Amino acid sequence: MLHDASRAAISRRSLLGLIGLGAGAAALSACSGPSTSASGAGAGSASADAVGGPSFDGVTPAKTISFWSNHPGSSQAITQSIIDKFKAESGITVNLVTAGSTYEDVAQKFQSAQAGGQLPDLVVLSDVWWFRYFMQDSIIPLGNVLKAAKVDLSDYRQGLVADYQYKDSQWAVPWARSTPLFYYNKSHFKAAGLPDRAPATWGEFATWAPKLMAARSTTKAKYAYEHPALAGYAGWTLQNILWGYGGGWSKKDSFDITCDSDPSVKALSYVADSVNKEKWAGVASTSSTDDLAAGACSATIESTGSLVGVQKAVGSRFDVGVGFLPGGPVSTKPVCPTGGCGVGIPKGVDKANQLAAAKFIGFLTNPENTVSFSAATGYLPVRTSADTSSLLAKNPLIGTAIKQLDVTRTQDWARVFLPGADQEMAKSVAAILTQGAGVDATMKTLRTTLEGIYTSQVKPHLS
Amino acid sequence: MSASGTIAGPRRRLNRRRLRESLLFVAFVLPNAALIAVFTYRPLILNVWYSMLDWTLGSARATFIGLGNYREFFTKDAGAVLGTTLIFTVVTVGGSMLIGLGLAVVLNRRLIGRNPARATVFAPYVLSGVGVGLVWTFIFDPVGGVLAAVLRKFGASSPQWFLQPGLSLTMVIIVYIWKNLGYCAVIYLAALQAVPRDLLEAAALDGAGRSRTFRSIVWPLISPTTFFLLMTTILSSLQSFDLIRIMTPMGQGTTTLMYASYLQAFGGYNRAGYSSAISTILVVILLILTVFQMRFLERKVYYA
Incomplete structure (x- = not known):
């Protein structure tokens, strides 16, 4: 008796079906989280009762x-x-x-x-x-x-x-x-007739920006200033301007959301105008310090952690200047978040x-x-x-970053403690800067979102 | 020896042979079936369970909320996410197949440098999606990118590819098609080369032009390939992740079902339950599409 290969062989239909099923299953297995004994026991709370943590009496350190x-x-x-x-x-x-x-x-x-x-x-x-x-x-x-x-x-x-x-x-x-640090291209500032320092306030920089834009025929820069990439940590760096205007994502050391308060809206309106109305600022697509190093913008703010990288990228093409983050009309310090x-x-x-x-x-x-x-x-x-003397002798710019530590402020809880808040802030700022969304309405929506995150994902854990 | 005894001997041998074949079948299938059950169907079933939990990724505790995650998705995010998924899938599948077919038709002709051209067209398909995404991110960079430099030569400025949601989606679609059309081109090329020459010669003798020959002879004969490509590229497109993750990490305008699932679990929100619900919806859509294609579209396919 011959084996009936035609009956046993997998049909095209079956093969395609299996491909579809396998692909779907693969999608699931790729996305599903780790297994857990979820039992409907409630969200629970963190180990808030353990002030010092477990005892280590008699424990020998591992090798x-x-x-x-x-x-x-x-x-x-x-x-x-x-x-x-x-x-x-x-x-x-x-x-x-x-x-x-x-x-x-x-x-x-x-x-x-x-x-x-x-x-x-x-x-x-x-x-x-x-x-x-x-x-x-x-x-x-x-x-x-x-x-x-x-x-x-x-x-x-x-x-x-x-x-x-x-x-x-x-x-x-x-x-x-x-902390974030104000980076600028000294050659561009010189070409624009500006002093060799960071601006004291964002208001002062608004008066400098047209001069930097006017000097573009010499500097070849596209923007006087570039806001850091929103996909990075927009919520982090923008705290500087928000605080300078007396606003914030939330009240200090509180979950009380204030992103739609008048000072916050004014601060973000300044940011929006710099891009959409005055047009002296752009928004980085990937890295604003890369653009600064390439000479595409004259100034930006980014992490001090980028300092050595920027200096290496720039090499001897121009001198990089750094300074404290500018203040605002309400506060000039402390307006620098830690990070x-x-x-x-x-x-x-x-x-x-x-x-x-x-x-x-x-x-x-x-x-x-x-x-x-x-x-x-x-x-x-x-x-x-x-002992930072050797450090400062080798790289004096780090001294500015170290000194700025004395005027830092703890970050807004809304940004650092709410899961997904950074992403929501970045999306809202992107809507304002690139899609022409109104600052007031967008911030009201953001407030609702952030309050929802607090209520559903944070508050139950803090009880 | 009785008549029944003479029949029983071969029957026993037949039964023993069938038993041996069955055992052999089990021996071959069982390891794979066990692996599939453990690493594919178990996560799948667990995922459905997770989708009914309010569960923060990394937490050992969760709350059962029934269909709450599904309710939230369909009342809050479904419009934007499903819309983006639909646009991305339709354009990438249609684009890859149409351009792939066009390229296959060209590459099927006797041209100088045909073989290097075939390799060039197929090469992007085997490249790493992450590498491709990084290179194209540099190309599209509106400040220091290659495309911006070219546009500046013509006095134009670069669009804000990374900031405008519509442009971000367009950018990712362009790169996705570029990367994947080689696959369609190669599969179509194989199908075109399998079209019998005598049919084409007969059509030419009957006075049929290229267009008529393609419509009446070539297209029906390559319809099984079209059906196969349609299925595989739809499934692949719905699961696209690497390019979106590298080129638009925030998912501005590019949040497909797959990427929404990732963002909710790992993109800062840590909502493993909600992410699982989105994954489950993606699987259901994949199954529905597969069944629909098998039931209805395959009838239009001509198998020679």
Whole structure:
């Protein structure tokens, strides 16, 4: 009896059906989150009761730990050299893992790992992510583990330390910390007959911008100023102008949303006019510092973490100038938000690993290493006792960034504590700047959105 | 030996042979079936379960909310997301297939440099979507990009490709078609080369022009290929992710179902339950499309 191949063979219809089914399933498996024992037990709250975290009495530090980083400011090499020194001194091996290229990449991987993957022993926590990990009960309060590792936070810049405090607990330690900085092309400013400094206020810059635009035949720049790419951290840098006008995304240290208040609307109207009406400002598509380095704009604001990169990109083509962020008609200081990232310790790893991670935190951010890190990246030294003389001798511009730390302000909670707020802010600003949407109406809509996020995703965790 | 005994012998052998074949079948199929069950259908079923939870990604706790995520999607985001998905899918599928067919027709002729041209057309398809996205991001950059430089030569300024939602979608569609039309071109080329020469020669003898020959002979004969491409490119287009992620990370104007699902879970919102609901809707759409194409469109296909 011959085998009936025609009956057994898969038909074209079946094949196509299987392709469709497989594709759909692949789409799902690619998108679905990690498995969890969701039981309808309610949102729950974070470990708010643990002020100092678990006890580490009698715990011996592990010999090997892992550290997930996105290497902010191209810091892989300098971080690895610090790790090598730590190994020589303590005998503890730290495996530096590239967990992505942005803070969001690290967050994506870390949150996926919560569902059963391999957790790191130490992880980068950006200003907008640590609070979510706190709410999700994914990280430990550091009080006791830092005490056990003999890491004293009193020598750290207290403003930066306070950025990671909630409910009397410390949730991270500052590491690659930054602020936005005003960058300008000295050649362009000279060609426009402007003083060699950053403007004191945005009002002053509005009087400079036409001169920079008039000098374009010499400078070949497209814009006098370029707003940073909205897909980056528009909500972060725009706090400067909002605060200068007396507004903000939310009230200071509060979830009371104020993005549609009169001062906030005035601030964002200034931004909108600079692009749509006065036309001396543009919006970067990818990186405003790249455009500055290419001579396409005369000034911009970006992270201090971009400083060394900008200097390398510019080379000897022109001198880069930096200055404090300009103030506004209501406030000239403090109008500079802090930013960047710290490092924190996940909850679901062995205490021995947590203790070793805490010891490494102390070494990573000691006065000597924070200066080395700063020299290599442009991020700011996080220790008050750090000897920055060699740093300033090598790169005087970093001195401006360090001095600006004295006039920084903790970020608006609406931006850093509400999941997705940064994305919603960027979308709203994009609508205003590029689609002609009204500032007032757009901010009212944003307020409704942000309040909805607070009510549904934050408030239940804070009870 | 009885008559029944003479029949029972071959029957037993037949049964043993069938049993052996069945066991062999199971031995071959079971490992793959188990893998598919664990890595495809289990996540699929779990995803449907997650879609009914109010669950923050990374959190061990969640709240069962029934169809709440679906209700929210269809009352809040469906219009924009489904509209973008429809435009992206129709234009990329139509564009890839039409241009791919045109290229295949050209490449099917005896031209100088035909083989290098075929390789050139197909090359973008095998390139990494991330790499392609990065290169085209530089090309479209309105300040320092290649396209902006070309436009400046003609006294024009570059459109704001990354800031205007409509232009962002257009930009991603252009790059998607560029990357994928080689696939359609190569498949169509193979189909064109399979069209019997004698039919084309007979049509020419009967006085049929190129257009008439294409409409009456070539097109019906390559309709199975068109059907195959239609299905595979629709499925591929609906799942497009890499180019959108690299070129428009905020998803301004480019938030298709697939990308909306990503943004909700991993783009800052951490809404794993809502993201799962969007993924489930995407799967249902894929299934409906597949069934529709098999039931109705395949009837129009001519299998030689």
